[in-house]
Each structure stands twice: as structure tokens, then as C-alpha cells.
Amino acid sequence: MSEEHDSKATDTPVEELPWPERFRELARQATDKRLKAFYEAGCVAPDTPLKEVPFVGLDFETTGLDPNKHSIVSIGVVPFTIDRVHLGGSRHWLVKPQLPLHQTSITIHGITHTDINKAPDLSEVLDEVLESLAGRIPVVHYRSIERPFLNVALKWRIGQEIRFPVVDTMAIESYLHPRRQPNWWQRLKGQQPISIRLPDSRLRYGLPHYPPHNALVDALASAELLMAQVQHHFSPETPIGDLWL
Amino acid sequence: MQAELIEIRNHLAQHAPFDDMPEETLDKIVSGIEIAYFRAGSDILKFGERNGYLHYIRSGAVEMYRRTGELYNRLGEGEIFGQYGLLMSKTVRFPVKAIEDSLIYLIPDEIFQYLWKTDDNFTDFVEVEDRSRLRSALSRRRRSSQPMTARVTRLISREPVTAPISVRLQEAARIMTEEGVSALLLMDESGDGSKLSGIITDRDLRTRALSEALPSETPISDIMTDSLITTNSNAFIFEAMLTMLHNNVHHLPVMEGDTIRGVIALSDIVKHESQSSLYLVSNIYQQQDVEGLKRLSKEVPSTFVRMVHEDANSHMIGSAMAGIGRSFSQRLLELGEEKLGPPPVPYCFMALGSMARDEQLVVTDQDNAMVLDDSFDPTQHDEYFLALAKFVSDGLAECGYSYCTGDIMATNQKWRQPLRVWKEYFADWTENPKAEALLNSNIFFDLDGIHGQIEFTEELKTFIAQKASNSQRFLAMLARNALNRTPPLGFFRTFVMEESGKQAKTFNLKRRGTAPVSDLIRVHSLACGSKAQNTFNRLKAIAGTKLIPEDGVDNLRDAFEFIAIVRIRHQALAIEAGREPDNNVRPEDLSPFERSHLKDAFQVVSQAQKFLKFRYNAQVARNV
Structure with a gap:
């Protein structure tokens, strides 16, 4: 799952630079001081062993799945390393979505209109959010939510995009279970397809059931899942470059 | 704490010692929690390593070992470990390994110390010494027992x-x-x-x-x-009640040193506690036939349950139940003598086993014997005593005291003998001990005269006390037998854990709990020449000697009390649910409180057994 990187030649497009260099370049380009601070905190080198990587479990609850049509409702973060989660550093923010909160997502998140009306706009907590991510590698379950939503949100608010690597615990499960659909014979015997959803994946590692659809609890759930995945399938010496996307 | 972490708080709140904590305290704990994941088979704590956390198992299972590698405990979801090291040297005393993939919540030492200083329940729970934990658990129970704490002086209404x-x-x-x-x-x-x-x-x-x-x-x-027979002015009413039950007297002078404070009568206690077991006893003496006694015996289980609800301790309940059983026997003997005429020669009717020890519960069979005067002539007199023994035994069976399967009853000619023969029996058991034979005669070393010439039994008690304390071989053999039944190691989920690591669905609280304790205490008690029969009284006698270390006596008393009371409660619950009470307990029937303290109690018993083996050289006896 590693990405191939070219040389560090100065004429290389920013998108093709290895992450640590790309962060330095993006820090230079950033005009918003919150974003600048985020990049300046840096990014670990791809050959850093997992045991030395500062991670942060990250999860958003959103009004839908399309970052261009839907909005962030809440953000949960929990800092960790592969051998420790620190609950004391966990944070949770409710933010006011720019688009109407659909009835369906209300029932899923358990967040009401009253909660939302009192919530600040993301721009008001952006410094805190970026600070909690700074210098850490975000860990998410399904990479097509947090990074794109944060990117769009920032584009709208500060006119700048955001880039960072993530470790996707769902992608790891997908890689571990390439053939999840049972064949016709297995189906005949009643075998169910292997689910790589967060609760189902956790179950395979003996992790407890946590109630879903709360950003902080899901962030914690992904963090624990990565700890378990590393112990079962990788090693503390595995370079982060093998896992991040 | 972030409100979103309520899930973690709720999980803690379902498990001791966190279950009684206020929300603010739990929030403080959650905020400090660190989380670690361990694959099955990996070490969580290694011996001698530094440890700065109380470990809480959120999911999975672990095993704790002694330094020797012997299995110490197996723990599952909601249980804690690591506290021993935290309280002592901050280094690991019991190494721990994950036996399943486990998610562990780590509570930092700083919060642990805070809880330890501010929360008494928590302190009791994690206390270093298992034994002191057991003691505080018992004293908490004792504090809560209101109806049983009234003193006899309350019943004195006038000058003597x-x-x-x-x-x-x-x-x-x-x-x-x-x-x-x-x-x-x-x-x-x-x-x-x-x-x-x-x-x-x-x-x-x-x-x-x-x-x-x-x-x-x-x-x-x-x-x-x-x-x-008198009682002391600071005695509890229940104690006076037990004294009356035991001695079959209806009046007790209450003494304060040499001064008489007053007299209390059976009727006073009955008035004070209209449903007390004494009330049942006084009714027993009014019955004119077996039929009447049988009717009355239906009330025994409810009397038992009532005492349990009143938070009586095991000694009170055991004595009251034995008193009731004794009264049934006494009344049956009176009725038998009325029917068959006065006995041709003096005799004493003896209770054996739990009734003699004042440790009877509701599920019990009859164990009894007759000691006859030495002038007894079988051809002339035995017909009478056989008929009397049969009358009593059948009567007891009617009243719910089933026949002894080992035939240890006065109806068996072997156990209906003159005093002289009884002395020969005891001399043979103590002087030529054979392990197998002793196993069957164990029960005769708990004896109590309940009717007739009580002196006969007293003479036997003295005889046994002398003989037993002088025979090391006998004591070694008795000790060896006392080691036959061991307590389980503890519990794991819905299983009973054995020291070998094996698991079972149920265990017998009598065979694996109270009996091993009364067995081993009997050995010490006989060794110190005591004539006491009740396990607690025997412990008092042992405490007076240097036979076992002082805190050993206290620990055994607490362990015995706790196991006995769990057994009693288990039976009371069965009676209330309309089931036949028994001694078989499934771990899921036990409260978390009972589980953890039973584990402590088993530990005490296990150690006491090891000491017994060493003290009486019980190992050597095996080869004799």
C-alpha cells in the first residue's frame, strides 16, 4: 500500500513530494496562520516505525456522504500511539452545518436541531481542530469522508485546501480480506460475506462493541482497531509509509 | 470527561468497585484512562517490572500467576488487576498474560491513589491483603443487621x-x-x-x-x-435465645458481673420477636404426637429464611437450626418414653455431625447414636432401646430429617452401645488410626448429648480430648483426610476455576467450602485438647494456644463465616423460589461481591490446608 515517490527535485509538483517535504512546501505556501501552524508541525518520515508514530483517531459525523453537497456536524479526535490511547487528550466538537440537517441524519447521530443551532461554525473551532491533528497521523475508518469533507470546508472558509496522509483501518481490512464475497458453494452453506464495517471489524479482534454514530466514540473505535491490526498483522517496526494513504 | 465517553463510564459503573461511585468520580477516572490492546498469549505484566496502572479488563480475558508460575486467578470483562503492585512497591507481584485478545483500560496510579484515599469501598476492594478485604466485607454486613443487634437488657422490665x-x-x-x-x-x-x-x-x-x-x-x-445457666447483660437477644435453645431452659438470669440485673423468659423473647425460632421451639414441646411435630416441621424452612433476611450470621442460624433439630429429637424421645415406658437403664441420646457442631442448615440428614449405661444387658434391655431409637429415627424422618445414608443412627446396633464400648471405639480410632476407617468415623468427633444422661457424652468428650491430643499418628491421619476436599481456585465468567486451570459449571459449597474448613479446624481443636464442638468455639480454643498463628485464626473465622453465609443465602433463595434447597452453586448465581470475596475465602482455606499438611506431617501419614 505504499506510495512511490520520485526524487526530491525542487521542480517536482507539490502533489508528488514525499509527505514530510510536501508539508514543508505547503507550510511555505499557506496564508492562513492556523493552516500554516498545522503544516509546520510536520509529518513523520515514511520509514518511521509504527511504534514511534504519533497518531490521532479522527471521525466526522456528516449530513451525508458527498462533501460538495453535505456538511460536517461533529468532529471527534483521540490521540494515541500503537500501544496507548490517551482518553485525556480526546476532544469532541459540534459544528453548525452549512446545509440543512436531514431528518435521517438526525436519527442516526442523535444530534438535534437545538444542539446544532447552538453550535459554532467550523471556522470558530478550526484552530483547535487543526491543533489536535498537528504533528499526528490521522487514523480513520473509510478514507473518503474526513479528508475530503475537511478539505471542502476549508476551501469554503479560508479559500485554501488541506492535504495530509491518513491510515484507513477499513482499507487495511479490505486488504486483509480481498475476497469477501462467499462463492456460490459457500453461499449455499449459508456463509455470510465478510463485513469490513467498523463494528464488524472490531469484533474480529475481540474489541468490545461501542455504540456507533458518535464522532468521538468512532474515532476511539478506529484507534483501537489500528492497535489490534498492528498486533495481529504487522509489527511495531513496520514503516508508516507501508500503511498511510 | 468528554460527555461522549459516557459509554466507558457506564461500563465501569456496572462493575465493582466502581459501581457505587458518584458520577463525578467516574468522570475523573475516565478522563485519565489510557487504553492498551493485547493479543492472546502476550504478556501484560511481567514479574518485577514497574507498573503504574490499575488494569481494568474491558474485553477479553487474562490469567494471573504466582511467582512460581502456579495459576493464581483467571479474570474476565469488568475485573481489575495490578492493584497489588500499586499498593506495595509499584512493581509487579503477580505476572499477567492475555489468554484472549484483550482491551485493557489503564487507570493511572495518581487516580488510583486518589480513590484509595477518598473512597472506602474502593479501598476495601483493592486492599492488598485478601484477608482484610474479607473482614471488612463481613463487618459491613454486620453493621447493617439491625434486628439482630438488640441486647437482652431491653427485655428486662423489672427488678429481679x-x-x-x-x-x-x-x-x-x-x-x-x-x-x-x-x-x-x-x-x-x-x-x-x-x-x-x-x-x-x-x-x-x-x-x-x-x-x-x-x-x-x-x-x-x-x-x-x-x-x-445465665447470660451476660451485654449479650444480644439472639445469643440469649441460642442459650435457651441449646440448654432447653425457659428462663435466664441476666448477670452483670456478680450482680443480677433481672430474669428474661422465653415468653419475653417470643413477644419481642413473635416469629423467632424460639417460638417454633416452644411449640415443638407442646406437640402430643408425631403428626403434630410433622405439621410443625413445615415451618422450619420459613424460620430459616426469616433469619437470613434479618441478617443473622451463620453462627446464629446454624445454632438456631441445630436447636430446632435438637428440640424435635428431644420431644420425640419424650414421646417415645411415654409410649414405651421409662428406660430400663440410664442412657444418653447423642447428636453427631452438624447438629452437634451447632452448624445445621435446612438440608440435612439425621446423624445420631445412643450411649447406654454400663449396666446395659443386651438380652434384657436392647429391645427397648431399639424400639426407642426406631421411634425417634422414624419421627425425625417424618419431620424432614432424612435417614442417614451411612447408617450412622441409633437404630444401628453398632451405634447403640454402653459407655464402655464407646470408649473402646474412640480408643481404637485414636490409637490405631487407619485413614479409611477414620474417614467414616470423622462424624463421631463432633458429638453432643441432647437427652438423658448428658454426662455420658461429656465423659466421652473428655476421653476424646485426652486421647486425640496425645496421638500424633491419629492427628496426622485426620489431617490427611482433611485435605481430601479442597476449595476451588475461584471463578471465571460462568465457570468455577480449579487450580489445574480446569473449569466446571457448578460446585458444592458444602463439600468444597464449609466442610474443608470444619474438617481442618477439628484437627487443630483435637490437637489442643479442646472439647469444643462448634467451629467458631473451636477456633477460640485454638486461638488460646500457639498452634496456628494468631491472624491465621481470624482469617479462618472470616473465611468460614463468609462461605457459610453464602451457602445459607443460596439455600434461602431456593426456598423462596419454591425450589428444593441444595449446596450446588453456579457462579452466575453469585453476586460480584460474593464472587470476589469467596475467592479470597478459598485462598485462606487453601493456605490453611497447606499449613495443616505441614503442621501434622500429613504427607508422611500417607505411607504409614
Whole structure:
């Protein structure tokens, strides 16, 4: 799952630079001081062993799945390393979505209109959010939510995009279970397809059931899942470059 | 704490010792929690390593070991470990390994110390020494028992009524009538000051004076009871009740040193506690036939349950149940003697086993024997005693005390013998001990005379005490037998854990719990020449010697009490649910409190067994 990187030649497009260099370049380009601070905190080198990587479990609850049509409702973060989660550093923010909160997502998140009306706009907590991510590698379950939503949100608010690597615990499960659909014979015997959803994946590692659809609890759930995945399938010496996307 | 972490708080709140904590405290804990994941088979804590966390198992399972590698405990979801090291040296005393993939919540030492200083329940729970934890658990129970803590002085409503010992029969009766009392205390005024020397009751006047048509001028000292049974002014009502039950007396002078504070009567206690077991007992003596006794015996289980609800301790319940059983036997013997005529030679009816130890519960069979006067002649007299024994035994069976499967009953000719033969039995058991034979005769070393010539049994007790304490071989053999039944190691989820790591669905709280304790205490007690029969009384006797270390005695007492009370509660629950009470317990029937403290109690018993083996060289006995 590693990405191939070219040389560090100065004429290389920013998108093709290895992450640590790309962060330095993006820090230079950033005009918003919150974003600048985020990049300046840096990014670990791809050959850093997992045991030395500062991670942060990250999860958003959103009004839908399309970052261009839907909005962030809440953000949960929990800092960790592969051998420790620190609950004391966990944070949770409710933010006011720019688009109407659909009835369906209300029932899923358990967040009401009253909660939302009192919530600040993301721009008001952006410094805190970026600070909690700074210098850490975000860990998410399904990479097509947090990074794109944060990117769009920032584009709208500060006119700048955001880039960072993530470790996707769902992608790891997908890689571990390439053939999840049972064949016709297995189906005949009643075998169910292997689910790589967060609760189902956790179950395979003996992790407890946590109630879903709360950003902080899901962030914690992904963090624990990565700890378990590393112990079962990788090693503390595995370079982060093998896992991040 | 972030409100979103309520899930973690709720999980803690479902498990001891967090279950009684206020939300603010739990929030503080959650905020400090760190989380670690361990694959099955990996080490969580290594011996001697530094540890700065209390470990809480959120999911999975772990095993703890002794330094020797011996399995110490197996723990699952919601259980904690690592506290021993935190309280001592901050280094690991019991290494821990994950036996399943486990998610562990780590509570930092700083929060642990805060809880330890501010939360008494928490402190009790994690206390370093298992034994002290057990003690505080018991004392908490004791504090909560209100109905059982009233003292006898509450029942004293008037000054004691006394008369000089020199009064005559008629004068005594007159005083009692005038004063309206059912008992008169008789004072010896010959020495300096007056001294309580006897008691005469309404019942004595009827049975000893009127029925014998004694002249009114008979000196009262001829018919009074002079071997006085009294109680202390700071005794609890239940203790007075037990004294009455045990001795079958209806009046107790209450003493404060040498001064008489008053007299309490059975009727006073019955009034105070209209449903007490004494009430049942007094009814037993009014029954005129087996049928009546059988009817009354249906009330025994509810009396038992009531005492459990009143938070009586195991000693109180065991004694009350034994008292009831004894009363049934006594009344049956009286009825038998009425039917068959007076006995041809004096005899004593003995209770054996749990009844003799005052440790009877509801599920019990009858174990009894007869000691006959040495003038007994089988051809002339045995027909009578067999008939009497059969009458009592059948009667007891009718009343729910099933026949002894080992045939240890007075109906068995072997156990219906003159005193001289009984002494031969005991001499043989103690002088030529054989492990197998001793296993079957264990029960005879718990004995109590309950009817007739009580002195016969007392003589046997003295004889045994002398013989036993002098025979190392006998003690070694008895100790070896006492090691046959061991307690389980503890519990894991819905299983009973054995030291070998094996798991079972149920275990027997008598065979694996109370019996091993009473067995091992019997050995020590016989070794120190005590004549006590009750396990607690035996422990007192042992405490007076240097046979086992002082705290060993206290620990055993606590362990015995805890196991006994869990067993009692288990039976009471079955009775209330309309089930047949038994001794088989499934771990899921136990509360978390009971589980963790039973584990502590088993630990104490296991250690006491190891000590017993060493103390009496029980290992060597195996080869003799």
C-alpha cells in the first residue's frame, strides 16, 4: 500500500513530494496562520516505525456522504500511539452545518436541531481542530469522508485546501480480506460475506462493541482497531509509509 | 470527561468497585484512562517490572500467576488487576498474560491513589491483603443487621425477684404468685453478701413438686435447679435465645458481673420477636404426637429464611437450626418414653455431625447414636432401646430429617452401645488410626448429648480430648483426610476455576467450602485438647494456644463465616423460589461481591490446608 515517490527535485509538483517535504512546501505556501501552524508541525518520515508514530483517531459525523453537497456536524479526535490511547487528550466538537440537517441524519447521530443551532461554525473551532491533528497521523475508518469533507470546508472558509496522509483501518481490512464475497458453494452453506464495517471489524479482534454514530466514540473505535491490526498483522517496526494513504 | 465517553463510564459503573461511585468520580477516572490492546498469549505484566496502572479488563480475558508460575486467578470483562503492585512497591507481584485478545483500560496510579484515599469501598476492594478485604466485607454486613443487634437488657422490665435459699416450697410458690413471676431466684446468704445459687420456675413446681406430691415444707434447695445457666447483660437477644435453645431452659438470669440485673423468659423473647425460632421451639414441646411435630416441621424452612433476611450470621442460624433439630429429637424421645415406658437403664441420646457442631442448615440428614449405661444387658434391655431409637429415627424422618445414608443412627446396633464400648471405639480410632476407617468415623468427633444422661457424652468428650491430643499418628491421619476436599481456585465468567486451570459449571459449597474448613479446624481443636464442638468455639480454643498463628485464626473465622453465609443465602433463595434447597452453586448465581470475596475465602482455606499438611506431617501419614 505504499506510495512511490520520485526524487526530491525542487521542480517536482507539490502533489508528488514525499509527505514530510510536501508539508514543508505547503507550510511555505499557506496564508492562513492556523493552516500554516498545522503544516509546520510536520509529518513523520515514511520509514518511521509504527511504534514511534504519533497518531490521532479522527471521525466526522456528516449530513451525508458527498462533501460538495453535505456538511460536517461533529468532529471527534483521540490521540494515541500503537500501544496507548490517551482518553485525556480526546476532544469532541459540534459544528453548525452549512446545509440543512436531514431528518435521517438526525436519527442516526442523535444530534438535534437545538444542539446544532447552538453550535459554532467550523471556522470558530478550526484552530483547535487543526491543533489536535498537528504533528499526528490521522487514523480513520473509510478514507473518503474526513479528508475530503475537511478539505471542502476549508476551501469554503479560508479559500485554501488541506492535504495530509491518513491510515484507513477499513482499507487495511479490505486488504486483509480481498475476497469477501462467499462463492456460490459457500453461499449455499449459508456463509455470510465478510463485513469490513467498523463494528464488524472490531469484533474480529475481540474489541468490545461501542455504540456507533458518535464522532468521538468512532474515532476511539478506529484507534483501537489500528492497535489490534498492528498486533495481529504487522509489527511495531513496520514503516508508516507501508500503511498511510 | 468528554460527555461522549459516557459509554466507558457506564461500563465501569456496572462493575465493582466502581459501581457505587458518584458520577463525578467516574468522570475523573475516565478522563485519565489510557487504553492498551493485547493479543492472546502476550504478556501484560511481567514479574518485577514497574507498573503504574490499575488494569481494568474491558474485553477479553487474562490469567494471573504466582511467582512460581502456579495459576493464581483467571479474570474476565469488568475485573481489575495490578492493584497489588500499586499498593506495595509499584512493581509487579503477580505476572499477567492475555489468554484472549484483550482491551485493557489503564487507570493511572495518581487516580488510583486518589480513590484509595477518598473512597472506602474502593479501598476495601483493592486492599492488598485478601484477608482484610474479607473482614471488612463481613463487618459491613454486620453493621447493617439491625434486628439482630438488640441486647437482652431491653427485655428486662423489672427488678429481679429473689428469695433466700432457705425458703420452703409453699413460701416460694406464694412469693411467685404475689409477684406474678414465672421464675424465682434463690440467694445463698450464708457467706459475705448474697450469692445467686439456684432458680425455681413454674414448670419446676409442676413437674418436680406437684406431680410428686411433695410436702409444702420441702426445702426449696431440694428441687431448685442449681447448675445455673445465665447470660451476660451485654449479650444480644439472639445469643440469649441460642442459650435457651441449646440448654432447653425457659428462663435466664441476666448477670452483670456478680450482680443480677433481672430474669428474661422465653415468653419475653417470643413477644419481642413473635416469629423467632424460639417460638417454633416452644411449640415443638407442646406437640402430643408425631403428626403434630410433622405439621410443625413445615415451618422450619420459613424460620430459616426469616433469619437470613434479618441478617443473622451463620453462627446464629446454624445454632438456631441445630436447636430446632435438637428440640424435635428431644420431644420425640419424650414421646417415645411415654409410649414405651421409662428406660430400663440410664442412657444418653447423642447428636453427631452438624447438629452437634451447632452448624445445621435446612438440608440435612439425621446423624445420631445412643450411649447406654454400663449396666446395659443386651438380652434384657436392647429391645427397648431399639424400639426407642426406631421411634425417634422414624419421627425425625417424618419431620424432614432424612435417614442417614451411612447408617450412622441409633437404630444401628453398632451405634447403640454402653459407655464402655464407646470408649473402646474412640480408643481404637485414636490409637490405631487407619485413614479409611477414620474417614467414616470423622462424624463421631463432633458429638453432643441432647437427652438423658448428658454426662455420658461429656465423659466421652473428655476421653476424646485426652486421647486425640496425645496421638500424633491419629492427628496426622485426620489431617490427611482433611485435605481430601479442597476449595476451588475461584471463578471465571460462568465457570468455577480449579487450580489445574480446569473449569466446571457448578460446585458444592458444602463439600468444597464449609466442610474443608470444619474438617481442618477439628484437627487443630483435637490437637489442643479442646472439647469444643462448634467451629467458631473451636477456633477460640485454638486461638488460646500457639498452634496456628494468631491472624491465621481470624482469617479462618472470616473465611468460614463468609462461605457459610453464602451457602445459607443460596439455600434461602431456593426456598423462596419454591425450589428444593441444595449446596450446588453456579457462579452466575453469585453476586460480584460474593464472587470476589469467596475467592479470597478459598485462598485462606487453601493456605490453611497447606499449613495443616505441614503442621501434622500429613504427607508422611500417607505411607504409614
